[in-house]
Amino acid sequence: MATVFWMLSLLALPLLESAKILTVCLIGGSHYMLLDEISHNLHQHGHEVRMLLQLGNPVITGFSYPARADSYKRSTWSLGEMYIKEYNGWFLEEQTQFLLGRENFNGFLKFMGHLSYQCNKLLEDKQMINFLQKERYDITILDAFNPCSFILARRLGVQYIAFYPGALNGPLSIVLPSPVSYIPVFSSQLSDNMNLWGRAKNLLYSLLSPVGQKLVWSVFEEVAERHLVSGSLTGGLSELHQGAELWAFNTDFSLEFPQPLMPYTVLVGGLLNKPAKLLQQDLDLWISSFGELGFIVVTLGSMVSSVSVDPLLVELVAGFSQIPQGVLWRYDPLQWPSNLDRPPNLRLMSWLPVNDLLGHKNVRLFITHGGQNSLLQAVYHAVQVLGIPLFGDQFDNMVRAETKGLGLTIKPAQITQELLSSTIQTLLQDSRFKSSALSLSRIHKSHPVPPELRFTQWVEHIVNSGGGAHLKPASLAQPWYQRYLLDLVLLPCLGLLGLILHEDEGLLMPLKGYSVTFGRYGC
Numbered sequence: 001m002a003t004v005f006w007m008l009s010l011l012a013l014p015l016l017e018s019a020k021i022l023t024v025c026l027i028g029g030s031h032y033m034l035l036d037e038i039s040h041n042l043h044q045h046g047h048e049v050r051m052l053l054q055l056g057n058p059v060i061t062g063f064s065y066p067a068r069a070d071s072y073k074r075s076t077w078s079l080g081e082m083y084i085k086e087y088n089g090w091f092l093e094e095q096t097q098f099l100l101g102r103e104n105f106n107g108f109l110k111f112m113g114h115l116s117y118q119c120n121k122l123l124e125d126k127q128m129i130n131f132l133q134k135e136r137y138d139i140t141i142l143d144a145f146n147p148c149s150f151i152l153a154r155r156l157g158v159q160y161i162a163f164y165p166g167a168l169n170g171p172l173s174i175v176l177p178s179p180v181s182y183i184p185v186f187s188s189q190l191s192d193n194m195n196l197w198g199r200a201k202n203l204l205y206s207l208l209s210p211v212g213q214k215l216v217w218s219v220f221e222e223v224a225e226r227h228l229v230s231g232s233l234t235g236g237l238s239e240l241h242q243g244a245e246l247w248a249f250n251t252d253f254s255l256e257f258p259q260p261l262m263p264y265t266v267l268v269g270g271l272l273n274k275p276a277k278l279l280q281q282d283l284d285l286w287i288s289s290f291g292e293l294g295f296i297v298v299t300l301g302s303m304v305s306s307v308s309v310d311p312l313l314v315e316l317v318a319g320f321s322q323i324p325q326g327v328l329w330r331y332d333p334l335q336w337p338s339n340l341d342r343p344p345n346l347r348l349m350s351w352l353p354v355n356d357l358l359g360h361k362n363v364r365l366f367i368t369h370g371g372q373n374s375l376l377q378a379v380y381h382a383v384q385v386l387g388i389p390l391f392g393d394q395f396d397n398m399v400r401a402e403t404k405g406l407g408l409t410i411k412p413a414q415i416t417q418e419l420l421s422s423t424i425q426t427l428l429q430d431s432r433f434k435s436s437a438l439s440l441s442r443i444h445k446s447h448p449v450p451p452e453l454r455f456t457q458w459v460e461h462i463v464n465s466g467g468g469a470h471l472k473p474a475s476l477a478q479p480w481y482q483r484y485l486l487d488l489v490l491l492p493c494l495g496l497l498g499l500i501l502h503e504d505e506g507l508l509m510p511l512k513g514y515s516v517t518f519g520r521y522g523c
């Protein structure tokens with residue numbers, strides 16, 4: 001009887017027909033890896049999926065865009081070899097500045113300027129835009145880091161879901177409840193446990209944040225005005241953000257600081273986390289040669305293929321030579337300086353299967369730039385981390401990792417061989433780091449629904465219900481002064497002012513009479 005009941009229950013559920021879904025990836029690197037996983041999962045659940053992929057943005061050594069067999073379709077777009085070469089040259093120079101510890105907001109604005117230029121060229125491609133419009137997609141899934149994705153979706157006239165590849169409090173606000181007393185503002189490098197000065201700093205950053213967002217939007221404003229219907233976008237980037245049917249974030253509370261969420265916000269962190277696969281035989285033999293000492297994985301992100309600052313490279317190599325573990329480093333061998341010897345425990349590879357390496361029984365430590373995907377993979381496989389943050393959200397990510405007990409941080413400009421080797425030894429010998437990693441891993445894995453299925457089900461819910469209007473509070477449509485009750489505060493202030501003026505006028509009337517009376521007697 002129970003079996004019959006469940007079969008009838010399943011038949012009674014509304015059936016969702018295959019949806020036509022467009023995913024948009026205009027940056028590449030780890031952003032592509034996430035959207036590739038999302039696109040593949042949606043296809044596997046019976047949906048017709050096409051990715052719009054911009055090529056050459058930037059070139060990642062040792063990596064190519066693999067086409068999965070029996071998976072989604074792909075439409076590629078490129079600005080051409082000349083621009084790609086110029087853009088990648090600029091990015092390599094920026095990479096050098098990051099390694100010197102010179103990351104700043106001006107560099108971020110220049111990066112957004114490149115994305116804006118690329119956006120304008122894409123929207124000018126009438127053949128591509130017409131093709132996408134004729135496809136009549138049911139929903140679009142955007143890389144919410146790039147404002148161009150929102151402009152494109154508005155241009156196509158398709159409902160969209162915003163997927164943000166990082167933590168909840170990124171550089172672009174989406175009107176989440178964020179009390180500054182315990183929720184760190186982006187780039188503040190604060191934890192959720194702030195003292196008086198920390199709260200003061202957080203308040204200052206919260207006041208500056210809208211200014212930063214305004215500057216970012218100013219880079220894209222002209223592009224939006226040129227390609228959207230005149231007058232159709234009055235609220236700028238905030239209006240585009242609020243137009244999303246759903247916001248999905250690549251994070252979860254194993255790594256994130258707890259905070260209030262809105263109904264239109266879902267957490268799907270760990271999309272790239274998988275059980276480890278067997279390694280290639282030669283790589284496995286190399287790892288086995290270190291026995292119980294194990295090995296360390298080193299990667300500074302999908303976009304950093306080498307270290308172009310010689311003094312930093314010398315300190316890193318010297319530090320690795322002082323430890324007995326094997327060191328497997330994602331580094332383009334062709335870029336290795338010919339005058340620098342490699343210690344016997346160091347192996348370079350142009351690309352690393354990071355997920356499989358972190359799942360290996362002999363892995364002892366993960367040295368990472370602090371990218372969100374890297375930290376989530378470390379959490380999944382319960383591996384402690386040494387963070388070397390370079391730019392963007394990586395500094396805030398490592399604050400969260402340190403606060404949770406997952407690891408320690410060294411900024412690039414502070415690295416010396418002594419500090420590097422001693423910090424590695426601390427992370428390997430202090431059992432509290434491994435214990436925290438195991439605890440975070442249990443939290444992450446014990447979620448009742450895996451992240452890939454969670455995201456797919458939410459997409460299907462939005463498509464099946466005709467959008468996400470039922471998830472959005474009325475506050476999103478309110479002017480800012482109503483949202484913060486400033487009009488209500490103003491009302492008694494005006495009443496009090498009127499009362500004061502009335503009292504002043506009442507006091508002045510008798511005085512006027514006296515002046516007239518005294519005037520008759522020459523006073």
